[in-house]
Amino acid sequence: MRTFEDKYGILSQDFYQAMESGELSEFDDGEEPHFHDFLEWHGLYKVWLKREQAYRELLRQQPLPDQLRRTLVVA
Secondary structure, three states, X not given: OHHHHHHHOOOHHHXXXXXXXXXXXXXXXXXXXXXXXXXXXXXXXXXXXHHHHHHHHHXXXXXXXXXHXXXXXXX
């Protein structure tokens, strides 16, 4: 995602929200030169969101002291 952010100068979150809201619908015709980049970027961000959600769910299942111990060991 960083590659696309650097290439297009926009954060993935902002790009994703614009795609989801239809703000970038002019690029949906498949004719625009960036169509495939945008399609891939959108898909990557969706996967990232799902993985982050799964990670946060996993953390919620663990007691807070265990989470802190793990963080303190890494730091």
